[in-house]
Amino acid sequence: MPQSITDLPTLDSYDANTTLLLIEHEANLYKIRSSLFLNTLKIQSEYINAQHASVTIQPSTLSFSRQHILDINSSFIATFDFSEKAKLPSATLIKNAGDNFCKLLTFEGIQDLVIGETSDPINLSVYTTQDSRETYIEGSITLAESLDDLINVSGLKLISTSTSPSLSLAYCCAKIKGLAVNSD
Amino acid sequence: MQFDARPALNVFDADPAQDAVLISSESNQTSHTISETLLSKSLIPKQPSYFFKTLVLDVDSRAAKLNRFASLNKNRLLSTASEFIANIDFFVDFDKEYKTQQDGEFYFARKALLPSCSIHKQYGSNLIVVNSVHGSQVSQVGNTQKINLSKIYYNNTYWNLVCALVSTADSIRFDYVAYARNQSFKTKINFTFESYI
Numbered sequence: 604m605p606q607s608i609t610d611l612p613t614l615d616s617y618d619a620n621t622t623l624l625l626i627e628h629e630a631n632l633y634k635i636r637s638s639l640f641l642n643t644l645k646i647q648s649e650y651i652n653a654q655h656a657s658v659t660i661q662p663s664t665l666s667f668s669r670q671h672i673l674d675i676n677s678s679f680i681a682t683f684d685f686s687e688k689a690k691l692p693s694a695t696l697i698k699n700a701g702d703n704f705c706k707l708l709t710f711e712g713i714q715d716l717v718i719g720e721t722s723d724p725i726n727l728s729v730y731t732t733q734d735s736r737e738t739y740i741e742g743s744i745t746l747a748e749s750l751d752d753l754i755n756v757s758g759l760k761l762i763s764t765s766t767s768p769s770l771s772l773a774y775c776c777a778k779i780k781g782l783a784v785n786s787d
Numbered sequence: 788m789q790f791d792a793r794p795a796l797n798v799f800d801a802d803p804a805q806d807a808v809l810i811s812s813e814s815n816q817t818s819h820t821i822s823e824t825l826l827s828k829s830l831i832p833k834q835p836s837y838f839f840k841t842l843v844l845d846v847d848s849r850a851a852k853l854n855r856f857a858s859l860n861k862n863r864l865l866s867t868a869s870e871f872i873a874n875i876d877f878f879v880d881f882d883k884e885y886k887t888q889q890d891g892e893f894y895f896a897r898k899a900l901l902p903s904c905s906i907h908k909q910y911g912s913n914l915i916v917v918n919s920v921h922g923s924q925v926s927q928v929g930n931t932q933k934i935n936l937s938k939i940y941y942n943n944t945y946w947n948l949v950c951a952l953v954s955t956a957d958s959i960r961f962d963y964v965a966y967a968r969n970q971s972f973k974t975k976i977n978f979t980f981e982s983y984i
Contacts, residue, residue: 625809633796697837731897
């Protein structure tokens with residue numbers, strides 16, 4: 604075993620499954636299997652969750668809450684799948700590491716959402732019939748940084764632009780997957 | 788330096804931003820780095836990146852001699868050491884009154900979804916796998932290949948939605964997106980990429 608410590612020349616030849624790490628922690632030197640160390644810390648920051656809501660003309664709410672999920676180095680993808688008898692257009696919300704904003708993709712296109720603000724009502728999905736009965740599913744998205752960061756869809760409801768709605772009830776299945784990295 | 792002589796660390800007590808990590812490699816060199824530096828490197832699970840692309844087919848591309856395409860350029864997006872999954876959704880707006888009740892579920896809906904498509908490449912592979920209603924197709928990174936994205940049922944016939952998948956290590960491009968045999972349906976296509984570069 605070598606006695607000297609030098610900078611690692613390259614990480615390409617490093618195998619986390621076969622090497623040990625020595626960690627200087629609180630003035631003591633510990634050993635730990637590399638893969639255990641790396642994977643455990645990764646798992647600590649992973650966040651996966653799901654929500655379900657019925658959507659009617661009465662407003663309902665969906666929300667995800669997790670520490671640091673809106674921090675600058677965090678990333679996530681949240682999908683909002685809508686359905687009734689048939690599948691309706693989905694909405695997808697993403698945040699990348701290094702970004703201080705989110706992007707929302709709906710059937711209408713892509714828009715940026717500012718962290719720390721609540722959006723105006725957004726059309727998240729739609730169902731239109733051949734006889735021009737049209738109903739939108741709308742909601743306002745809040746991205747709030749707090750002790751537990753919040754991704755909240757409020758005012759989730761059906762809005763009909765015709766006298767007779769094309770939908771009276773729909774469902775939303777929401778999923779989120781991300782890495783919540785503490786940037787403090 | 789004897790590893791066996793060291794006490795084992797409870798991993799939850801580690802502080803990646805502060806703790807120094809010593810590494811013993813096969814070549815018997817012992818080196819050090821800050822834990823967070825190590826965590827960001829390529830041989831361990833990586834932070835995902837997300838990208839959107841949208842594309843609208845509003846006229847018959849081939850009849851109008853247009854190339855309707857979507858592309859994503861990102862350094863090392865399709866390198867062997869990267870992986871990604873792309874989900875593709877298709878929204879059709881039937882703005883013409885040419886449908887009949889024989890067209891099934893699309894008879895009542897003016898805006899409808901076609902079967903979606905997913906494309907992925909695994910870490911360590913140079914093969915792009917396309918899964919759609921047509922089944923599974925495989926393309927090699929660096930090649931150009933015609934692929935079937937989805938299909939629509941209209942006038943007693945299925946019409947395929949096709950494109951040419953063009954890729955390099957740093958880009959993926961969906962070229963000449965169009966319905967087969969010069970059919971035209973107003974279609975918005977949403978691409979969502981989740982990549983680990």
